[in-house]
Amino acid sequence: MMKRLFLMLLLCCAMLPAQAHKPSDSYLSLDVQQQRVSGQWDIALRDLDYAIGLDQNGDGQLTWDEIRTRHAAIAAYALERLHIAAEGSACRITPGEQLIDHHTDGAYNVLRFEAMCAAPVSTLVVSYHLFADLDPQHKGLLRLTHQGKTSTAIFDPAHAEQHLSLTAPDRLQQFTAYVKDGVWHIWIGYDHILFLLSLLLPAVLLAAPADNLRGAFIDVLKVVTAFTLAHSLTLTLASLSLVSLPSRLVESAIAASVVLAAVNNLYPLFRGRRPWAAFGFGLIHGFGFASVLIDLGLPQGALLASLFGFNLGVEIGQLCIVAAFLPLAYWLRHTWLYHRLLTAGSALIALIAVVWFVERAFDVQAQWIGL
Structure with a gap:
């Protein structure tokens, strides 16, 4: 039974998608003044192209002219999936100008709009269904401002409608949302997971003494702590x-x-310095984690709470992976299967990561040019 689990793990590694980029997000900003809501919605061009088709000549490249001719379709598609209500009545949404902006993961269409409500707003009800039928992992990150105060929310299929009080925002709910998002971010961040597993695989073999689970746990603790300290540092610096x-x-x-x-x-490069390697590479991974908060553009007051919640979620997600992996690895550490997993699995992980590196470093799949 346990051997089957490890074979399934190896198969899952082989089935990972070639690309492991930032998950699909959009960034929705709402500013409430009396009964008027001014909005800006940043939506990735790659997602819009997949949903409604923007590349009219099929050459794999998007130009401003191609996007401009689809402005009406973009506005219709997006605003049909966003509903705003206040004081029991729907607010009438009117689309405005559209621009192009660049986020950390590529080009975005910027849709500006106005929503007029029947009465001054005290509680805003927002229903968000963008790409709900196409991408169950898509999230909408909301920044809500009112009289100089900022609150946040995260929309996903399980939280598609939210009631947002302007007078007494639910800070605990906002914090919890970012904790959950941090957990989810690490669980679907294939590159982060494979990096962590690569560091953990030899832990049960290198521990001293080798047959001591406590020794293996201490070795893992050193690696994970070093990685955590490093990525927490750069996550904070980049987000601020x-x-x-x-x-x-x-x-x-x-x-x-x-x-x-x-x-x-496969070939020892660090020679007993895996915690230091984890710390050095963790500094880079922290910049990757920060992309979500950077793109949201939160003011410092709202950013600090979101930053802490998101980082806490990343740690929880990371610890869940360690807790699931370590006992299983320790149990099978002397088996032929585990040694084969260490070698063949590491080789497969390295191969997948080489593909990612070529894609990212040389932009071999770049499609968003001319913007």
């Missing part, structure tokens, strides 16, 4: 805009870190 690195450099370096961590299991 104190340090900034180009997205392509960060994503390429993350892929390279997975390659090196996996190759280390």
